[in-house]
């Protein structure tokens with residue numbers, strides 16, 4: 001009974017330590033992840049629901065396919081993945097430490113044959129003298145050796161960067177650190193969305209599940225601007241924000257320009273430019289009107305369906321508002337003599353000098369409307385993000401150690417009649433071979 | 449001379465280089481191989497000038513930005529990195545035949561870019577106006593190019609195992625004798641992935657850092673992000689396969705080919721078939 005229990009536990013342990021499981025998990029994670037890139041995730045668009053059969057919809061929902069990266073089975077895969085990682089490390093790390101701290105100082109006869117890098121020369125002098133001379137040689141050419149006397153032979157063992165064998169474990173640890181950072185973020189962080197109409201402020205935002213979350217201070221949107229390139233594609237979306245505490249602007253957080261790729265952070269909460277829109281339809285349009293003859297300028301406001309009288313006694317109204325790419329916002333104005341038919345023309349907001357060319361006695365410049373824009377801001381707080389970056393740094397450092405550094409070892413055995421040298425490297429054997437050949441040439445040349 | 453003319457010359461040069469490399473495969477004449485390499489290098493030099501010129505032209509147009517902002521520019525950069533990596537392997541390891549399996553990828557990229565795409569310089573939409581774009585694109589594409597080279601080498605490996613398996617020494621002494629030994633191919637495959645994997649890792653991390661900086665989430669399981677992770681899983685599997693008994697050689701070569709197929713899907717397939725935040729050149733997000 002006891003033995004079967006033992007062997008059951010050993011079997012489970014071996015299962016979690018096996019690299020075959022690692023391969024299985026990595027490939028399973030890769031394959032299952034595809035599902036979430038093909039099926040819509042989160043709130044399903046109605047067009048999708050309409051096109052899929054209801055049995056399919058039911059099965060997919062049951063399996064969590066519509067939020068698969070948070071489904072129980074995907075999380076379970078990640079748990080097994082972590083367990084596999086931890087078990088493998090627990091099993092191997094002690095060996096690695098032992099390997100580093102207690103290296104093989106003495107090479108047995110059998111081991112000697114297994115080296116591909118070796119060099120031999122005959123030596124008839126006293127082995128004491130040979131040992132001293134080779135100690136000096138290794139210190140100069142490679143690194144300080146440990147000397148052991150064994151069966152009338154001297155074994156000199158020298159190594160370099162043994163610690164780089166830990167690089168792989170740094171990589172593995174980094175994965176767990178990233179998981180921890182992600183968990184901190186999901187427990188202690190939040191994400192949401194806020195819309196602020198120009199000239200107004202908010203003190204709360206909408207969380208993921210729709211409830212209002214208090215900020216603890218106020219954020220005022222002073223202004224929102226869109227700048228466009230000449231071809232009409234957007235160049236910059238800019239909110240001008242001011243943080244208010246107790247109704248007063250916070251020094252350093254007044255008139256902050258927030259654009260895409262340049263967020264604002266206050267008290268751990270970050271505001272990201274995300275969208276924008278018009279809060280209300282414009283009802284009033286502002287123009288400055290210059291009399292060509294005198295140069296006198298007046299500000300006027302026009303309203304659709306309302307006649308406004310102009311400085312020269314004619315009347316004007318707004319008949320249309322357009323916003324075409326390449327042209328920008330433009331107003332179509334109808335100007336009429338008393339009782340006459342209106343004459344229509346277009347005034348472009350982005351080209352204030354253009355109306356001059358119409359040749360009329362009044363020159364119009366479109367200065368703006370009373371429509372307010374709103375800015376849409378992503379609001380987020382993630383206290384775990386630094387842990388994630390720490391994990392990422394560890395990962396990159398660990399990968400570089402694991403791939404680009406190598407544990408190099410040289411043994412020299414001094415015995416009656418010969419001196420033999422053996423070498424081995426944990427990575428990039430070809431590069432070490434060159435170094436070994438270089439050292440063995442000098443080894444041949446030294447007089448002992 | 450405009451950059452677009454130089455890109456056309458580059459494409460033509462890669463075409464010639466590919467043809468010469470195929471002739472090298474057929475003729476086994478060393479000087480033909482050397483010619484293939486030299487033509488590839490001159491193409492690389494021309495392309496380098498062209499990329500720099502395009503960069504300058506964008507500033508002349510008043511919309512200055514690094515030439516990596518849309519699908520066209522990224523494919524051009526991808527081809528450039530492939531040839532750069534081939535040059536490195538050719539000079540460092542002296543296995544020139546690899547050119548016959550790697551240059552076609554560069555040629556394919558350049559021809560598709562020049563013939564099938566809008567080559568105009570476009571201003572940067574707000575979402576792409578960040579230095580992170582440069583770090584992210586450079587690391588990702590260097591990684592992709594390393595995987596392309598690894599894939600070419602793996603295809604050679606698989607062809608060679610098939611050839612050695614079916615016919616005996618007689619014809620194996622023919623074309624196959626040109627190929628580096630299986631052990632060397634396996635090793636070169638591993639080395640390419642050892643270059644590609646850290647770069648892909650950096651590419652994913654810089655992408656996450658940028659996403660966090662630009663919209664406050666370092667990971668949102670958007671299809672492109674997910675596919676880059678899938679690619680990462682496949683190559684992680686490759687790395688562990690090598691230290692598992694029975695998974696070296698052929699299976700590792702297959703994993704490398706599958707990894708590159710996933711890379712290509714991540715790069716192009718996601719844009720063509722799936723939707724997400726990353727639609728290159730698709731305007732504001």
Ligand code: HEM
Pocket residue numbers: 019022025080081082084085086088092168171172175399402684687688690691
């Ligand atoms: C369940 C998860 C994992 C387990 C159990 C695992 C286990 C192992 C083991 C036992 C080794 C061999 C160490 C040695 O040489 O003694 C190794 C190597 C390595 N692992 Fe992992 N690993 C896992 C996931 C990962 C992941 C996701 C990465 C991604 C970065 C990774 C990166 C590496 C690297 C770079 C090496 C060195 C490979 C080489 O030298 O060629 N591992 N892993």
